[in-house]
Structures are given as structure tokens and as C-alpha cells.
Amino acid sequence: MEYRRGRFSWLLRPFLISYDLLIINAFAYYFFNFNDSELYFFSYEFLNDKHLLYLFYSVVTWLISTYLIKFYKVYRYTSLLNIIYLLLKQFLAYIIVIYAFIGIFRSLEIEAILVFKYLIVCFLCIAVVKLVSYYVLKSFRAYLKGNVRHVIIIGKGENAQKLHKMFTTKKNLGYILEGYFYDAKTQDGSVADSFKFLDSNPNTIDEIYCSIDELTEGQVNKFVKYANLNNCNIKFIPNTKQLLTKRLKADYYGYLPVLSIQEVALNDEFNKFLKRAFDVVFSLLIIVFILSWLTVLLFILIKLESKGELFFKHKRNGINYKEFNCYKFRSLRQINKDDEGYVKKDDKRMTRIGKFIRKTSIDELPQFYNVLRGDMSVVGPRPHMLSYTDAYSKKVDIYNFIFRHNVKPGVTGLAQVSGFRGEIETDQDIIGRVKFDIYYIENWSILLDIKIIFQTLTNVVKGEEKAY
Structure with missing residues (x-):
């Protein structure tokens, strides 16, 4: 938007x-x-x-x-x-x-x-x-000096320097450059200093221009989150030698390409309302008719076998990299932070009841509370743990990875019903997952959501190889 x-x-x-x-x-x-x-x-x-x-x-x-x-x-x-x-x-x-x-x-x-x-x-x-x-x-x-935009530039690449020159020399464009930041110390400071600048000047910056190839996934993550929370626009300055991706919208400032996150049908106001209404109704049905009695039963079974909480919550990245607590029924004996990570086959941390609820995907059902809260959707790209987000971004085209975080994550998704669920064992696992996530975002419809839900139910009944 x-x-x-x-x-x-x-x-x-x-x-x-x-x-x-x-x-x-x-x-x-x-x-x-x-x-x-x-x-x-x-x-x-x-x-x-x-x-x-x-x-x-x-x-x-x-x-x-x-x-x-x-x-x-x-x-x-x-x-x-x-x-x-x-x-x-x-x-x-x-x-x-x-x-x-x-x-x-x-x-x-x-x-x-x-x-x-x-x-x-x-x-x-x-x-x-x-x-x-x-x-x-x-x-x-x-x-x-009317109709102006207050902006900052992050990066020192060739295109970032050209944009800096354009903003400072072409006053009729109406851009007021409030800061120019990059890793080598300058008059304005480093990338780290840019976050301090933004925090000390809330709601004053209209647009952030990032030289995306010079930033880490974590830095891009923080800029996207800031832009979303403070209602400002974030734009990306690509490398001139790089082919422009179709995932992001390209505008030309003169001959200089500047990218921004592409609007998709899924983020259209009417479609967002339609999907949200579906999410609320579907999650309420699950909570009232399934979780209302299943939670009591699992509380007894989980407590009988191991000590600890009924629910396991962990931080995940949602829409625009917003962090939220994702809920699951606890299936492991150990839930220390040092042990956080994907569960492997025959994982020794798993309880007996944990094996069953993971095999049948019952452990994911508390995420319908996340859906009702608005953190998640019933269908969408699966959210990653914070510790894995930066690592995965290095395996995938960064533009695709940013585009993937342009919508709410889901309890289930096209990638999961297409064989890319669970543990990431090879680079192809995450590449394949993101490929299906992008296809879903670009081709979303309510009918596609319903089809994915039915396919998820079919896979649960049939059993899945990576459901452990």
C-alpha cells in the first residue's frame, strides 16, 4: 500500500x-x-x-x-x-x-x-x-517548498549516489533528504545510526530508499517493519547490472529504476475484507466445535506424560516482518531456547502423545487463535522462526523473500500441501517452498483457499512423510 x-x-x-x-x-x-x-x-x-x-x-x-x-x-x-x-x-x-x-x-x-x-x-x-x-x-x-516528501537513503552504491544527487539538485521533485546512511562512516552515520535516527524522528519520514543489495535480511526486515508501523513508504534501489524482478513494481526516476513492493490481489481492500471474514468464521468454527473439548483432553494427556505448559509459543515473522507469538500444542519434553529448532525424524525430545499430534497436525490447531487475533490467516505462506529467517533469505532471491512477507502467514499453505512442509534439509526445500508461496500470492482466490484446506485435510487422513 x-x-x-x-x-x-x-x-x-x-x-x-x-x-x-x-x-x-x-x-x-x-x-x-x-x-x-x-x-x-x-x-x-x-x-x-x-x-x-x-x-x-x-x-x-x-x-x-x-x-x-x-x-x-x-x-x-x-x-x-x-x-x-x-x-x-x-x-x-x-x-x-x-x-x-x-x-x-x-x-x-x-x-x-x-x-x-x-x-x-x-x-x-x-x-x-x-x-x-x-x-x-x-x-x-x-x-x-510545498507538496514535499521527507526521505532518507540507505546505501552507497552507484544508484544510491545517483538518487542522492537527484534529490539534492532537482528541487522541483519535492524531495527533502533528511539523511544519507551507509556502513562507512559519513557525515550522517552508518546503517545502524539510521535506525536511531528513525526512532528519534517518528512519523516524520515519508519514504525510505534502501540499496537492497548492500543490506542484510535482518536490516531489510527492520526497515520494512518500521515503514509498516509508521505508515511510510519503503522503496528499494537495485543494482544496475541486475535484472529487475517482476515481484516488485518498478518506477523510473529519470532513467534510474526504483522498486517498491507490488500490490497484489490479496491486499486489495475488498479481498482483504473477504479473506478476513472467511478467516474469522472458519477459526470460530474450529475453536468452538473442536478446540473447546480437544484442549481439555490434550491438557490431561500432555500433563500426564511430561511437565510443562500445554501450549508452546514462539516468535515468528508475520506480514511485513511483524513479530508475533505463534501457538502450538506442546509436543516436546524440552522447550528450552537452546533447543528451539525444527523437529527431526525420531527426535528424542518428542513425547508419545507429541508424536501422535504432530503426525496428525493436531499440534497446529491453537494457531486458529492467532487467526482470530489477526496475526495469521487460515491459508498463506507458513511463518518461519526468527532464527531461520535470515538464514533462509541467503538461499532465496531476496526480492522473492520480501514479497513473501507481503501477506499474512497461514496455518496451512500451498507449499505445505505440495510436499514442502516441516524440516528444511536442503536448499531446494526452502527454494521450493518460497516458489509455491509466491505462486499462491500471485494467484490467490477464495476457491484456491478452499481447495488448499481440503487438500490439507486429505493429506492429514492419508499421512505425510514429513509430518513428524
Whole structure:
């Protein structure tokens, strides 16, 4: 999600949309004498009002075409050339739209040359206002210091230095550089100092730019968490020699690529509501009809065999690397911190009841409390223990690993039902797991969630090789 704090420039977009719709309809009334032509296309009289019909057609087709072309997606770093390109694309698209209207309603008898004159006048008016607003905003940022973004840069790579130069020299972009941090000591300090700076200046930084190839997974983790907690945007500066990943959205500041976490269908507001509603209902059913009596039974059996708590909780990374306590029924005799790690086959720490509940995945059921709390989802990428997150990131493309943490973790997931559950024995285990997690995030649907849940139940009944 793109965060904006204290900005009023967002009002410009609805103004431009309203202005453009007014222009294309006002000039249509001026150029086209609809009253001289008969139209009997519809059986309802009000739809045979030619001005009303064109108004409806133009508004719908304009909004659809501009959305597909991203005509109003103009940002402070968008170049003049890109704006001209958008104008030309929309002009060509609307030529097709208008001539299609004339072709469908042949009885209108409007000359083709008149339509072309109409389009030229409309787009000249639209282009002038679009360009004027573009330059007015630039002047507003450069001379009146308004509509600015407070940013910091982390890293000393070639692209980080180029971005530093751009922010400090091009005042009309409206970026105020509050700090420039990298490992070698500078006037501003090191990467470690950047965290102190952020902590001492909460809610003042709008964007963090990280040279991702220079940072460890732990450092990226901390920046992502800070950005999420403080509603600021985090962007990544890639190595120029590296191919850009499709997992992250690429914007170009001039010729300099800057990456940000890609919006996915799973994080759409409606889809988040739909998935959350499903999670709440499903977790309540499990808690009321299964955990209500199973917890009492397991409390007796676990306590009879070994000392210790009924539940085992441990820290895991959730959405945007947020840490949370993940709950399981205790299946081991030893739960010391030194012994924390994946359970191996024939693990000596395991109790007899522990073997059974792990084999049947019953030990995972308390995680439905995590689902109800909002830390987890019923289906999603499985959360890793904190001690393993940094190690796994070294085995996987870092962009994919960050993308994986863009959604809530799940009690079950596509990777788990596809054979990548339990202990990580080889690099291929974690690579395969992340590959399926990415596929799930990019192709999510409620039907896919239901399919994974049924597959999980099937695997529990059949038994799994790595369920130990």
C-alpha cells in the first residue's frame, strides 16, 4: 500500500477527471448537431435522447480507457516525455472509441472530418491543463517548498549516489533528504545510526530508499517493519547490472529504476475484507466445535506424560516482518531456547502423545487463535522462526523473500500441501517452498483457499512423510 500523509495534491486527480469529462461532452454538444438526426436504436424513449446517450457512452468509455492506459497515474518523478506519451495513447484510444460510436449509430450521420476536429480541440484543451498542472506543481515544490516528501537513503552504491544527487539538485521533485546512511562512516552515520535516527524522528519520514543489495535480511526486515508501523513508504534501489524482478513494481526516476513492493490481489481492500471474514468464521468454527473439548483432553494427556505448559509459543515473522507469538500444542519434553529448532525424524525430545499430534497436525490447531487475533490467516505462506529467517533469505532471491512477507502467514499453505512442509534439509526445500508461496500470492482466490484446506485435510487422513 502507498501511504500519503498531509498531502492535498491527491485532489488534483478528481479535478482533472471532472475537467476532462466536461470538455469532451461540452465540445460534443457544440460540434455535433444530434437534433438533425433520428435515432431509433432503443425501445425506451429516454435512451433515444442523443445527447444523453452520448454523455453516458463518453463517460463510461473515457473512465475505462484512462484506467487501462493509466492516464492519470502521473507522479512527481514522471517525466515530460512520459506525459506526452500518455496523451498520445489516450488520444489514439479515444479516436477508436468515438468512431466506434458513430459506426454503431449510423443514423447520426456525422462527418468523419468533423469528428476529427472535435477530437483535436478536446485533446488540445486537455493537454494544456494537464501540462500546466504538472508545471505548477513543480514550481510549487521548488519555490514555495510545498507538496514535499521527507526521505532518507540507505546505501552507497552507484544508484544510491545517483538518487542522492537527484534529490539534492532537482528541487522541483519535492524531495527533502533528511539523511544519507551507509556502513562507512559519513557525515550522517552508518546503517545502524539510521535506525536511531528513525526512532528519534517518528512519523516524520515519508519514504525510505534502501540499496537492497548492500543490506542484510535482518536490516531489510527492520526497515520494512518500521515503514509498516509508521505508515511510510519503503522503496528499494537495485543494482544496475541486475535484472529487475517482476515481484516488485518498478518506477523510473529519470532513467534510474526504483522498486517498491507490488500490490497484489490479496491486499486489495475488498479481498482483504473477504479473506478476513472467511478467516474469522472458519477459526470460530474450529475453536468452538473442536478446540473447546480437544484442549481439555490434550491438557490431561500432555500433563500426564511430561511437565510443562500445554501450549508452546514462539516468535515468528508475520506480514511485513511483524513479530508475533505463534501457538502450538506442546509436543516436546524440552522447550528450552537452546533447543528451539525444527523437529527431526525420531527426535528424542518428542513425547508419545507429541508424536501422535504432530503426525496428525493436531499440534497446529491453537494457531486458529492467532487467526482470530489477526496475526495469521487460515491459508498463506507458513511463518518461519526468527532464527531461520535470515538464514533462509541467503538461499532465496531476496526480492522473492520480501514479497513473501507481503501477506499474512497461514496455518496451512500451498507449499505445505505440495510436499514442502516441516524440516528444511536442503536448499531446494526452502527454494521450493518460497516458489509455491509466491505462486499462491500471485494467484490467490477464495476457491484456491478452499481447495488448499481440503487438500490439507486429505493429506492429514492419508499421512505425510514429513509430518513428524
